[in-house]
Amino acid sequence: MVRVGVIGLQGDVGEHIEASKRALENLGISGEVIWLRKPRQLEGISAIIIPGGESTTISRLMVKNGLLEPVRKLGEEGIPIMGTCAGLIMLSKEVIGATPEQRFLELLDVKVNRNAYGRQVDSFEAPIKLAFSDEPFPGVFIRAPRIVELLSERVKPIAWLGDRVVGVEQGNLIGLEFHPELTEDTRVHEYFLKKAL
């Protein structure tokens, strides 16, 4: 019985909850997926997802709600954490274009450029190549951050747009520029949730 928590302070939380439930069902794993807002809900957690949203807001509320330090600690202890878009920013070691107040988990050895793709008019959909599948994945990029540098050997590319890396994995951690939760395709969620077994 796995217990998946989606950090539910701001952003597309419901979409990740639905995608995770579908992924668990496809994998034939029994488990629950919770809307995670408080540190005490982290007890017994098997996997954590940080959704898309506004990274300045999510950062501020994670600090305010006392979630930043406990989630970082769990990440260091090996609990699987996946971040999409704003969630990728929250996971990253280095962030270009952050506001002075912003705090991050600094778990994933990447440098990202926040809002590197530009404004909403530059948001786009395009097929992505995944390391663990032969079929293209529908990539949805919304005011996305860009992975500009891999900072260690530990971090491995798992998703490409053309020849550019748009998703990475580092042991228990996954960071994606795009939003698998906005599609019907659960391959990425399934790949992530297998880490929780």
Next chain:
Amino acid sequence: MGKFDVIEAKGTERLKRGFAKMVKGGVIMDVTNAEQARVAEEAGAVSVMALHRVPADIRKAGGVARMAPIEKIQEIMDAVTIPVMAKVRIGHVAEARILEALGVDMIDESEVLTPSDPYFHIDKREFSVPFVCGNRNLGEAVRRIWEGAAMMRTKGEAGTGNIVEAVRHVRLLKDNISLIQRMTDEQVYGVAEKFAEPYLRLAFEVREISGLPKQVLENEPVYGHYTYRDIVEGLYKILLEVKKLGRLPVVNFAAGGVATPADAALMMQMGMDGVFVGSGIFKSSNPEKMARAIVEAVNHWDEPDVLAEISREIGEPMHGQEIDKLEVRLEERGV
């Protein structure tokens, strides 16, 4: 052509509605300059609405309220890293094209500004920038969604600091959705026909001027290239989705009259996805504190003890107005 070829699609429905999903659980604040925009960003706003005047000042100033000056919107876009929205007059396609070219992240086709078209709203499907529109009830909401709005908000009564109209609009919407869920699909189709009637106003007026009976031809375009039947079918499809989901198929925020953290929490308790705050922040005595408090109230809407703490020492909220004493009812614009 390979299956991994990078072919980018922009301005799709998924990208427009997806953008709206990214602001869920957040507060969008009206700002009139770079300094206010920075206050909003630091307080944790998910986005700012760039305006020439906040609604309370639009009421005071009177006259025609238009799209904000371009240099003002640009100043705000340059000042913050969060998304920037801006308002256009109802039906003003040219203002909307200008804002799209400028690169604002979302356009609010808003009753707060003076309407430019007495018959129609913008056909928002023609744009790649997403739109948010106000509604007072399910009919307005479904019409705006059919026209391509990627996000909804209550109209409330902007600039009053009075939450009563926003509550009215949520109640009307939710009760109507429950009613739809108890109907057969055939009955829902009847509702779609009723909801499509406002699109006939121009055609009927032209008939009246010409001394003809109030009826339109089956193949006659009444809104853009759409016939009345096209519109009914379109609204019916959306209503069936509403029936299935038990809610609107797009993100739905509260707006119009939110003045305190408690107002924001109330709207979240009523099932809204987030909150727009117009005059409520920068017409309060301590905008920094009020902004932070409202952001936190949206986050802790179901925790009264936390709300009590949040609501402490935040200064005076904006001065409020009673709805029956108003000279202009903004919510009545654009059906």
